[in-house]
Amino acid sequence: MIQYPPQIKNLIESFAKLPGIGRKTAERFVFYLIKQEKEELYQFANHLAKLHEANFTCPQCFNFSPRQGLCDICGDEKRDKTTLCVVEEFHDLSNIENTKLYNGLYHVLGGKIDPPSGMTADRLKIRELIKRIQTEQITEIILALNPDIQGEGTILYLRKELLPLNVRLTLLARGLPMGGNIEYADEVTLSNALKGRQALN
Ligand SMILES: [Zn+2]
Structure with missing residues (x-):
């Protein structure tokens, strides 16, 4: 198998852990990303890094909520x-x-x-x-x-x-x-x- 630089190898391994993504698809993602502008990559990395902050759960239905408290569905009077x-x-x-x-x-x-x-x-x-x-x-x-x-x-x-x-x-x-x-x-x-x-x- 080809030996990739660690930056590429590590990212391929991270993508390959996602559900339904095999090694081939993980490689395609990385080779697509490597051609993108630096700003685009930083933004992508920033979105990933912030994901753990999205942990608001609706106290009523346990759906994700964009804020602390009821989710949009539970809070919708028309439902x-x-x-x-x-x-x-x-x-x-x-x-x-x-x-x-x-x-x-x-x-x-x-x-x-x-x-x-x-x-x-x-x-x-x-x-x-x-x-x-x-x-x-x-x-x-x-x-x-x-x-x-x-x-x-x-x-x-x-x-x-x-x-x-x-x-x-x-x-x-x-x-x-x-x-x-x-x-x-x-x-x-x-x-x-x-x-x-x-x-x-
Ligand atoms: Zn809810």
Whole structure:
């Protein structure tokens, strides 16, 4: 293999750690960047360095927030406060938002139950979800979890926990292929999955 100077080698290794980026793509990124103006590179580096400051989380739904306090969705008076869409991660929320079909609120669990990797129910925002159902005027919970084994397990767990709370529980229609990801679903598939959601109780 070609021996790159350490500046190039280190950056290739950093890019190659990103999800879905193999070594070849990492090399392409670096060889693209190396041709850019110095100012452009400094700006890029500056954006990266500041990323850790973007750690505001909405205290209500656990979405990212541009400030301390409620996120733009929770703070929007025009949103339907009676419907709550439960997702695993922020990128699922963002993909559902892009369909522009959903006008309710969200709740980001922060993952799904997967005991072998240490993800137990108490590490997810489930207690917070139950508290919201008990204290806000929510009438429907849409469980928008990914249709893989861990997602299905989490749905079963949530169903058991939420059934006694006297709230309508629905599931995204199975337009998503088994193992398919909300993160990668196209807007038409997601819109259909939202429109055709099925009652769980
Ligand atoms: Zn929020």
